[in-house]
Amino acid sequence: MSEERPRDDYLRDGPNLTGAELDAVLDETWRDGPGLMGWIRSVDHKSIGKRYLVTAIVFLGLGGILAALMRIQLSGPGHHFLGPDRYNQIFTMHGTTMMFLFAVPVMDAMAIYLVPLMIGTRNTAFPRLNAFSYWMYLAGGTLLWVAFVLNVGPDAGWFSYVPLAGPEYSPGKRVDIWAQMVTFTEVAALAVAVSLTATILKKRAPGMTLARMPIFVWAILIVSLMVILSMPSVALASSMLLADRLVGTQFYNSYELGDPLLWQHLFWFFGHPEVYIIFLPAAGFVSEIVQAYTGRQTFGYTTIVLALCATGLLAFGLWVHHMFATGLPRLGYAFYTAASMAVSIPAGIQIFCWIATIWTGRPRFMVPMLWVVGFIVTFVIGGLTGVMLASVPIDLQVHDTYFVVAHFHYVLIGGAVFPLLGAITYWFPKFTGRMMSEGLGKVSFWLSFLSFQGTFFPMHIVGIEGMPRRVYTYPAGMGWDTLNLISSISAFVFAGSVILFVANMLLSMRGGEQAPDNPWGAPGLEWKAASPPRPYNHAHIPIVLDNTPLWNAEQPVAYGLRVEDRELVLTTVLDARPDLREPSPEPTAWPLIAALATTVMFISSIFTPWAVAIGSVPIGVALIAWFWPKGPPHPDPVIE
C-alpha cells in the first residue's frame, strides 16, 4: 500500500463548499438515524450527553424524595413514620444514588456534551464507548432502584463497611446488588474518562495549545485522570466483597487473616478522589461563568490550572482522614492531617482568583453569577469545616456525627450542585436554543440558597451536641428536637426550590425566548456553534489563536475535511498542530447489545459464580461484532 494519496474526487469542505450547502451535506452525514432505532444507535456526543443529564436529574429527584422521607422521620424524636429496616435502606439508597447515580454522571453529562464543542471538534474520541457507558450507567441505576422497590435495597450505608456488609451480617442479596451497582457505574465512569482523555489530548482545534485550553476542559482532563486512577480501587474492593459474600473468600474475615480495614483503605482510596471528581468540574463551571459575565479572561489562568492539578494530586494522599477513629498509629494520622489541610490551599487560591476576576471585571449579575456567589459563600464554610475535620482530635469528636453530614452537604451541594445549576442556566441556550427565564431563575436561586442554609447549618450544631449519623430515630430531651425540626422544614423548602429549577428548565425548553448563538458574549468556542448545535457542531474546524477565541478579531478556520463520511482532525498533544484525518465511527446498536450482555452477566453472577464464565461469551461476541469492520473495505477508511 503506497503512501495515502488524498483522492480528489471526495467532496471536501472549503471555500467552494460552505454555508447552507455545506450544512445540508454535513447534516446528512452526522445526523442520528430517525425514530427509536436512530435514538438507540446514536453515537453523537450531544444526544448521549443529554441522555446522561436527563437520567442524572431523574436520579437527583429520586434521591431527593428519599431525603424528604428521612427528614420526615427525623423531624421529631421517636417517630414511627419509618421502621429501622426501611430507614436503613432509604439512607443507604440516598447516599448511593446521590454519589454514584447523580453526582459523577451529571458531571460526565456536562463534560460529554460540552468538551467537543469547546475544543472545536465534531464528536468525542471512541463515541461508541460513550454510548456503551450510558447504557451501563442506566442498567446499574435501574438494577439498584428496582431492587429498592422490591425490598432488596442495600441497607449497610453508601460505603458498606465490612463486616456489617459481609456475608454473615448482611444476609440475602442486598449488599450484593449494591456492590454490583458499583461495578456498573464504575465501568461507565471509566469508559467516559478514557474517551474524554483521548478527546482532550488528541482532538483539540488546531492552534489550541495546552495553554489555550478553556479551564473547564483542563478540569475535565484532570478529573478523567483521577477517575482512571481511583475507580479501579472501588472495583477491586467491591469485587473482593462480592467474592467474600458469594464464593467464601476471606479478604475481610478477621478470623482468617483478613482485615475489615482493608475494605476501608481500598474504598476511601477511591472515596476521596471521588468527591474531588465531583468538585473539580464544578470549579471548571465557575471559571467559565465568571469569565463570561465579567467580560474578562479569568484572573490567573495558569494559577487556577496549577491549583486544579494540585487538587487532583493531593486528593490521592488523604483518604485515611475517613479512618481517624479506627485506632491506626498516630504518626501516620499526622501526615494525613497535613495533607487534608494542604488540599484546602488550591481551593482557596481558586476562590481568590474568582473574586479577583469579579473585582477587576465589569460583572453582569445574571442568574449564573448569583449561583457563583452562592457557591462561594457556601463552599467556603464547607472548606473551613473540612479543615476542622482534618485535625485528628476534633475529628474524633465530630466523625460520624451530623457535623460531618453538614460538612459534606456544604461542599457537595454548595460546592458542586450550586455551580451545576448555574452552569445549566448558563449553557441552557446552547443545549436547547432557548433562554431560561431570569425571574424564575432568581427566585429559585434565593429559595435554594436560603433553604439550604436553614437545612444544613443546624446540623453543625446538632452534630456537636452529640447526634450521631445514620440513626433512624433519637430520644426526646437531648436538645436536638427543635434543630431537627428546622432542618426538616427547610429541607422541604429546598426540595421545592430544586423542583422550581427543573420546572424552569422544562418550561423554558419550549416557552423560553429564542437564543442567539452567543447570548452572553462569551469567549468559548462552544458559543461559535449554533444554539442548539448542528449535528456536526462546527461547519469548519476553527483555528485558535489565544485563550478567548471569540473575543479575538481574527477567527480563521481550517478546511479540507471529507463531508460525505464522518471525518475530523487529530492534532498533536502539546501544541495542537494538525496531524491526521481521523474517521469518526458510524452509529451502531452494538454498544447497547454489549451493555445488555454485560448486564445479564453482572446480575446473574450475583446468583451463581458460574455466570461469570458463561456470561462472558455473549459479551465477547458482542464486542467482536462491534469492532468487526462492516461493508466492503474502503481505500480511505470509514469505521462502519
Add this chain to the structure above:
Amino acid sequence: MKRAALILPLLAPGCAGIQSANGRDAVQGALIGRLFDVFLGVAVVVYALVIVYLALALLRGRRHRRRESGLQGEPAPSLERPWRIGLILFASATALILFGLAIATWLTDRALAKAGAEAPLEVEVIGNQWWWEVRYQDPVASRIVRTANELHLPVGQTTRLTLKSNDVIHSMWIPNLSGKQDMIPGRESDLALHPTRTGTFRAQCAEFCGMQHANMALDVTVESPADFRRWYEAQLVPQPAPGGAAAAGYAIFQNRQCASCHAVGGTPASGQVAPDLTHVASRNTIAAGALPMSRENLARWVSDPQAVKPGNNMPKVPLSQSELGALVAYLETLK
C-alpha cells in the same frame, strides 16, 4: 487564643446536654474542646475576611455594572500586578494559618497522649449488635465485675477502656468526656478517660452497625471514688435465689428461655450471648438506653422486645400475665 475564646460562646449555644461535645467534662474533652474553639475562632475570622473581600468585589462590580455583553477590553497588565501580589500573600497566609492550626493539633495530641499515659483502672468494653458488654479488669479473677450497657467512672482518675467487638464495627463515643474510638472485630483499640465533673452522661454507638444502631446507648455515671468503690463492691455481690413473691419469677427465669442467653451471678443462669443481668435493676435504662428503668418498662420490654427495639436479637418469649408479673418482680430484686 483569648480572642477566639471570646467569640466562641455565641456560636456554640445552649448549655451542654448529657450527650454533647460541648460538655467537656473530662480532661480529654476539655483539651479537644479548646482545640475546637481555636479552629472555630480562626474559621470565623477567615470566613469574615473572605466575605468582606467578596462583598467589596461585588459592590465595586455593581458600580461598573453594564448591560451589553462581550469583551470589555483585557485589563492592563499593570492593573494585574497588585492582584498577583495579593494572590501570593493570600496563598502564603493560608499556608501559615494552616501551619499554625497543625501545630495546635500536634500540641493537643501530645497533651492527650500524656493525659492517658497511666490508668489505674482498666475496663474492657465489647461491642455486640446493639448492646455493650462491660468488664472491669482486676488482677484477682473473682473481683472482675461483668455488667452491661452502663459504665461507672471515678472522677479525678484516669480509666483506660480497651475496646473490642464481637460482630460488626461499632464506635464508643462519650461526647462529654472524649472523642470516639472504633471497635473493630479482630483488633483492640483503647480510649483513656479522666473525668473532671461528676454526673450522668449518655454515650452512643457512632459507627453504623445495623438495624438498631440508633438504640445502642450506654449510661455513663461519673461519681466520687468512694461512691465508685461502694458501687464496685455492690456489683461483686452475687444474687442468691430469692424467697417469697419473687421465687416464682426466679423459677421462670432459670427454667425458661432467659437462662439460655442471660447470666445472673450466683444462679445457674450463665448465658454469655446477652447482657449480664446480675444487677440489672440498679441500672438507669433497659436494653442499651431504649427505655428508662421502671417496673412498667421492664414489663413492656420483656413482654415484647420487638415492639420497643424492632429487629434486636431478643425473641418474644410467650409468657402469660401472671408469669410476666412474677418475672418482673424477680428482676426488680436484682438490685
Add this chain to the structure above:
Amino acid sequence: MSLRFPEVIAAMLMLAATGCHRESRDYRSLALQAQDRTKAFGGNAFHLAQGQRLYAWMNCAGCHSHGGGGMGPPLRDDEWRYGGSLPEIVTTILDGRPNGMPSFRGKITEDQAWQLATYVRSLSARTREDILSGRADEPSNVEPPVLDERKPVRRVTPRQDDASEE
C-alpha cells in the same frame, strides 16, 4: 424504550415474587401453621443468618462442630436419621432425640428453633443457592460439604421427596 419495557416489567414481577420474601426482615414472631412456616422460614435469608448465629450461641458446634460432626452426627451430609425436612429438624431440636440430642423446648423459642433448623438444613446445601450466606465470620475449618451418598440408615419417617420443599 417501548419494546423493552413489557419484558422488563414481566421480569420484575417474577423477581418480585421471590425478591421481597427472601429479603424481608420479619422479626415479629410468626403465628403460622407447620407448612406455612416451612415456606416462611425456609426461603428467607434473614432467618438463615439468625439461625447461623443461634448455632454458635447455643453451642451446637460443641457436638456437631461446624457440621462435620463429632460427638453428634455430621450435619453436612445428606444422611438424616430423624428426617431432613424442616418440621422434622425442628421436632428434633425441640423434643430432642435418643442417645444424646438434648431437648431445647423452653430453652429457645419456637421461632428460634425454626431459624436454627433452616440453618442446619442449609449445611447440606439443600437450600436455594440465593439464600445461602457465603461464609460466617469465623475460622473456616469447615470441610467442604460432603454430598456423597453413604449407606442409608433405616428411616423413621417415610422418605419425602425433599425437592418439594423448594
Add this chain to the structure above:
Amino acid sequence: MTEQPRFTTDLAPLRTYAFGHRSLTWWGIVAFFLIEGTAFALAVAAYFYLMNQEKYWPPQPIAPPGLLAGTLFTILLLLSEIPNTMAKKAAEAKDLPALRKLLIVSSAIGLVLMGLRAWELDSLNVLWSENAYGSAVWLLLVLHTTHIGTDWVDTLVLAALMHTEHGDTGRRYVDCAENAMYWRFVWLLWLPIYVMLYWLPRLVT
C-alpha cells in the same frame, strides 16, 4: 455566517492513520494500561497489606505455590515476546503475509499459556476460601488470567481479521501494532506478580 470565513489551513493532504502515539487508539490503550495497572497495583498492595499482618507467610500449614507450573508459564510468556515483536515490526512494515503467520503463532502460544495457567492454578497449594492468603493469591491469578485471556481473544480476532479482505488497510496494521504493545504490557505486569507470589514466601521466611 454571511461573510466568507477566513480559510487558512488545508487539512486535505493529512494522512488518515499513523503508528505510535499519533494514533487515537494508542491513547485509548494507554488509558487502559493505567486502569489495569492501578487495579493490579492495588491488588499487590492488598497482598502486602495482608502479608505484613502475619509472622508466617504463607500461614503455617500451607506451602508456597508450586514452582514448576508458574516458572514454565513465565518462561513461555517471555518467549512469546519474540513472535510478538516480529509481529509488531511486520505490522509497521505492512508486511501482510508475515503478519498473518506471526499472529497465528502468537495465538497458538496463547492457547498453550492458558493450558499452563490452568495447571498453575491447580498447583497453588491453597484454596481461595481457606484464608486471606489464599484469597489474595487467587485474586491476583484470576485477575491476570482474565487479563491474558482477553488479550489472547484479541489476538485471535486480529488473526482472523487479517485473513479477510479487511486486513490490508492501514488502520488494521495500526491495530496489530497496538495489540502487540498491549501483549507487552500483559507480561510486563506478570513479572512482579510472579516474583512476589512464588519467590517472596521462599526468600523471606
